Amino acid sequence: MEIQLLKPLSLAMASLVVLLVVRALYLWWVLPIRAYRKLKRIGFGGPSPSFPLGNIAEMRKKKSKPSSSPSLNITHDIHSTVFPYFFRWRSLHGKVFIYWLGTEPFLYIADPGFLKQMSSGVAGKKWGKPSVFKYDRKPMFGNGLVMVEGDDWVHHRHTITPAFSPNNLKAMGSIMVESATKMIDQWNFRIANGEKEIDVERDIISTAAEIIANTAFGINCENGQEVFRKLRALQLTLFESNRMVGVPFSDVLYLKQTMQSRQLGKEIDQLLLSIITSRKMSSRVDAQVNLLGLLIAENEEGDGRRVVKKLTDRELVDECKTFFFGGHETTALALTWTFLLLALHPEWQNQLREEIKQVVGDEPLDPTMLAKLKKMGWVMNEVLRLYSPAPNVQRQAREDICVGDLIVPNGTNMWIDVVGMHHDPDLWGDDVNQFRPERFKKDSTHGGCKHRMGFLPFGFGGRMCVGRNLTMMEYKIVLTLILSEFSFSLSPSYRHSPAILLSLRPTHGLPLLLQPL
Numbered sequence: 268m269e270i271q272l273l274k275p276l277s278l279a280m281a282s283l284v285v286l287l288v289v290r291a292l293y294l295w296w297v298l299p300i301r302a303y304r305k306l307k308r309i310g311f312g313g314p315s316p317s318f319p320l321g322n323i324a325e326m327r328k329k330k331s332k333p334s335s336s337p338s339l340n341i342t343h344d345i346h347s348t349v350f351p352y353f354f355r356w357r358s359l360h361g362k363v364f365i366y367w368l369g370t371e372p373f374l375y376i377a378d379p380g381f382l383k384q385m386s387s388g389v390a391g392k393k394w395g396k397p398s399v400f401k402y403d404r405k406p407m408f409g410n411g412l413v414m415v416e417g418d419d420w421v422h423h424r425h426t427i428t429p430a431f432s433p434n435n436l437k438a439m440g441s442i443m444v445e446s447a448t449k450m451i452d453q454w455n456f457r458i459a460n461g462e463k464e465i466d467v468e469r470d471i472i473s474t475a476a477e478i479i480a481n482t483a484f485g486i487n488c489e490n491g492q493e494v495f496r497k498l499r500a501l502q503l504t505l506f507e508s509n510r511m512v513g514v515p516f517s518d519v520l521y522l523k524q525t526m527q528s529r530q531l532g533k534e535i536d537q538l539l540l541s542i543i544t545s546r547k548m549s550s551r552v553d554a555q556v557n558l559l560g561l562l563i564a565e566n567e568e569g570d571g572r573r574v575v576k577k578l579t580d581r582e583l584v585d586e587c588k589t590f591f592f593g594g595h596e597t598t599a600l601a602l603t604w605t606f607l608l609l610a611l612h613p614e615w616q617n618q619l620r621e622e623i624k625q626v627v628g629d630e631p632l633d634p635t636m637l638a639k640l641k642k643m644g645w646v647m648n649e650v651l652r653l654y655s656p657a658p659n660v661q662r663q664a665r666e667d668i669c670v671g672d673l674i675v676p677n678g679t680n681m682w683i684d685v686v687g688m689h690h691d692p693d694l695w696g697d698d699v700n701q702f703r704p705e706r707f708k709k710d711s712t713h714g715g716c717k718h719r720m721g722f723l724p725f726g727f728g729g730r731m732c733v734g735r736n737l738t739m740m741e742y743k744i745v746l747t748l749i750l751s752e753f754s755f756s757l758s759p760s761y762r763h764s765p766a767i768l769l770s771l772r773p774t775h776g777l778p779l780l781l782q783p784l
């Protein structure tokens with residue numbers, strides 16, 4: 268009797284296993300190979316992949332040692348160090364080729380002409396994000412604006428864009444002045460107490476976190492620091508495992524990190540959810556304008572002209588995480604790299620100080636003054652060119668896209684190499700790796716790049732960064748306040764080693780010697 272029962276059971280088990288294997292083969296072999304063949308037929312080449320790592324083994328090869336001698340050895344020619352594999356493949360296969368992240372083929376693009384043809388005529392909602400990244404970064408962004416697609420993207424983008432209007436941003440200026448002033452006071456205190464050098468990167472990241480916590484949700488610092496601490500831990504955890512993105516079962520291979528990131532993601536969600544709930548229940552109007560408050564108000568009132576579909580609490584949580592993650596690290600790194608470049612170029616420190624004196628004088632800093640800080644705008648653009656905090660843009664075609672006579676098939680994953688284009692001498696000329704902010708004097712938006720799509724620090728088209736004006740404001744406020752208080756030079760302990768940890772960052776921080784003015 269027992270044997271009779273066991274037989275159908277083991278048969279059912281065996282069929283289940285076969286089914287799972289067939290499904291796995293279909294997902295990780297048949298579908299990707301089909302996509303790959305379509306791209307090959309169009310004529311794209313690329314490095315040979317192996318199953319199941321794709322080209323990851325080559326991507327993970329050790330890099331050359333970082334420079335240990337400070338100012339003597341600093342080069343801004345960073346493409347070959349931060350993306351050595353792309354640098355190598357590009358010399359072999361050109362500026363558009365196929366490579367594999369695990370079992371996912373990607374179209375690598377560093378050709379602005381190709382990008383221009385590909386993107387013209389593709390509306391924002393027709394762009395998706397590669398599924399491997401959506402899955403991998405779920406704890407960070409959930410279904411927030413960075414990841415959401417199709418009509419949902421249209422809805423999120425339309426709901427969120429007004430929160431970043433110039434008037435709303437202006438009202439957030441005082442938050443930025445307050446946090447930056449606090450950091451400067453601490454620096455003055457530490458210097459007065461004999462501290463010789465300060466790791467500017469670390470302090471700027473936590474100040475930017477405080478600023479974005481306040482501009483995004485308007486919470487007090489303590490909560491902001493807690494969300495920040497968990498987000499930072501989440502970022503590090505994801506980074507440890509994300510080099511294997513696209514490899515089947517990589518989350519099982521990195522089980523500890525996977526579990527940790529899920530747990531952290533849950534905790535962050537709960538913290539944010541409680542903030543949203545208490546905000547909704549409170550009748551108190553926030554003294555300071557913040558993005559969450561604006562979204563909740565829009566949800567409740569609409570804008571008087573159109574019917575506004577609400578963002579659910581879950582969606583609000585994801586948007587808060589998206590603002591927090593997308594908003595603090597990128598801006599902080601833009602500032603950090605600026606301090607490196609200004610430390611190496613004291614003549615530019617002086618020029619900016621002179622400009623600040625003329626525009627701001629002895630008046631309290633006001634956001635309306637910022638547009639007049641033109642040279643600071645050139646410096647910001649030049650820093651975003653040389654050390655773009657967002658080193659790449661990832662997209663997925665959600666329909667067949669015509670590029671001249673070619674058709675890039677629906678479902679194609681794309682990796683747009685922003686660092687590669689920003690360091691391409693064909694686009695910028697022989698001085699491509701030099702810090703020359705004045706290149707943005709004549710051409711304030713493209714810096715004289717030979718192609719308009721060659722300078723993409725904030726992405727392109729309808730999906731371009733929604734927070735770029737907020738960043739611009741924060742950048743100018745923090746830089747103005749610091750330049751007015753200190754002059755600075757590079758510490759001999761600085762080691763130049765830019766690396767990708769989701770964003771482009773200095774591996775060993777940025778120790779500077781600050782002198783109060």
Ligand code: HEM
Pocket residue numbers: 412413414424589590591593594595597598601655656657659660661723724725726727728729730731732733734735737738
């Ligand atoms: C230096 C600072 C920043 C840089 C370099 C940067 C860069 C980028 C890039 C490259 C994209 C992808 C665009 C594309 O796919 O074409 C993006 C999207 C986005 N960024 Fe930023 N960003 C910065 C600051 C911010 C800030 C301060 C916020 C919010 C507070 C923000 C929120 C977003 C969001 C929500 C998206 C998704 C937009 C969409 O897909 O519709 N970013 N950003």
